[in-house]
Amino acid sequence: MNIVPIYLINLDRSVDRLRFVTRRMDTLGLDHTRIAAVEGARLSGGERAAFVAARPRDGKRGWRDGQIGCFLSHLDAWRRIAAGPDAYGLVLEDDIHLSDATPAALADTAWIPPDADIVRLESTGQWLALGPPVSQAAGRPVRRIRSAAWGAGAYLLSRQAAARLAASDPLLQTPADDFLFNLAGSAIARSLTTYQVVPALAVQDKFNAEDHAIEGFGSDIETDTVNQRLRGLSALRRRITSALRGKTAVEFA
Template sequence: MRTYVINLDRASKRLAHMRRQFDRLGISFDRIAAVDGTSLTERDLLAFRTLAQNDDRPYHWTAPEIGMFLSHKLAWSMIASGEDQYAAIFEDDVHVSDEIAALLKDPAWIHNSADIVRFETTLQGMRLARNPDFQAGQMKVFRVYSGAWGAAGYVIKREIASWLASSPPRTFGPVDWFLFHPESTVAPALRVFQLDPAPCVQDQYHPDVHSRQNLGSNTVIPIGPVQTLKSGSRRLLSPMVRKATGRRGIPYA
């Protein structure tokens, strides 16, 4: 499976972080030079905000959010012009477990009904199908029936990448909102699945604080009902909260 890593030219520490992980797992990847939103001119930022403005859903885009969205859009365009039925996209601040190697080397585990399969967890609660739809090695894959935060690691179908890349600007929202939020103009049409446990987590959400590399974040992701401990680590939703909301947290593998 073709694998892409979105990386800013100035983020050499992050690129080295990704190379160490994927080299250890024997995974090759194509680097996508990310769009640096902070380097865009005020005219460019205003032009994007004007095109993307939706009067039914007012939103003020930050420069990093614009850069991140355009970077994912570039990745979708590259996948759309490729030959692989599915391809993987990662942002450059993730940790990946050893289990992800087999998934990236052979996409046969992906059911053809899947438009997007999320590798990532931010440990927030998600509403999933009661039973798994298919397996990915030792991991189960569930249909997602709620919103989800984060777009730092996922597999996407080529036809869907093409559709998203050509979506009109007024349908845009921050990239994870665009892909996964129920109020997005495109997300309700997507068949999204989640790996459980998740083989990918962003550095800032790694459950083991000692494993974090202090890579920082280019955008701020609002986390759902995850409880933060005094130590700075996060724990999954309590059984009471899971039962009340129908949601459960996805652990990092």
């Protein structure tokens, strides 16, 4: 039984995704609250214009409809965690694969570092600069993240950090994973203390390295090059470069 509340972001039209992740959470004995995701493409012209005007981005970094919907959906989750009674909440996107060890990690919060604003549970195939282990989640080391990361498919968020995110200046707000984890480009990310569980407890379908387990959900936000970044010669070069820079592979298991 999870004592950490789970908030699952899911579009109304994505019935197959909801069925997939609900079946998995039922198998693991995990309760959750569904958040009806915002579909950016269905915002009115006025709503979209107001959103972008409050959060200006230049050139190719302009807001795509999927990014707008994703951000507003995560914002809903942050507000719920901030307003709730629990010290932490888990935010999940609906294409997530969960490890068998997930229930053990969510059965208590004693392992969460006391200064943690965020604990990332997911792998995206990215190598990260990590500090030494400070605790263990279901037997897995928990390490401070020292480099930029991408992906916002599965992360624990403290109630205090959720309140800060929800109340943040819109001028600082960028697409959800960039806003939370891009240390180079996000002042908010630099202000947060973020940890990573290694090996990861979760992976989004589009980042899953286990071909037999992929559901083929793809992404409403990313382009079709996501899986190409994880495979082939360019991916090998990236792994070698990351290892030489002292980064650690964060894999799903």
